[in-house]
Amino acid sequence: NAGVTQTPKFRILKIGQSMTLQCTQDMNHNYMYWYRQDPGMGLKLIYYSVGAGITDKGEVPNGYNVSRSTTEDFPLRLELAAPSQTSVYFCASTSKERWGDPNEKLFFGSGTQLSVL
């Protein structure tokens, strides 16, 4: 019953450091997404993946990298962290890219709060 699991929940980085935000899902979903949520703003798409080995950029990809070696895992890598990357990061997954059925939806993790100082 785990759903989408993100680790860590909180992290403080110094400028220039790097880190990987982990995301794993146990629902066998092909489609996975990384969003960032800035204060007072809606979520913005960073990267997404339509299956193992296939990733693509979203609206705000600069400063991030992703990989998808398995169906379950979709880690987000921050290289050379900058204060502008202070945000809350959410991972999400879904079984279908397009939602015709009322029961199809995005499943979200509980988020990683990242501060870059």
Add this chain to the structure above:
Amino acid sequence: AQSVTQLGSHVSVSEGALVLLRCNYSSSVPPYLFWYVQYPNQGLQLLLKYTTGATLVKGINGFEAEFKKSETSFHLTKPSAHMSDAAEYFCAVSRSGSARQLTFGSGTQLTVLP
């Protein structure tokens, strides 16, 4: 292009009062519309969504929303607020029903007063 505007970043209601959260959208094609709720320290959960068909959509926890094409609106309502409804609510639009093309509003924080 598509966009979402949520009117009012903070809304306060008394317990038992009507909840009305406003959402207007712009989309060049018939949109798919969504309302998500975010409780403290949790990820977003889908409340309801409009794809096609009936314009009044019922969701979980007694919420509903009506798609009004002429007004480009998708306002969220609940007849009687409960303390447990206190959360942040996000409206979102996707012109193709695709997750990669979801555009979120900036959110409305709902406070329920005893």
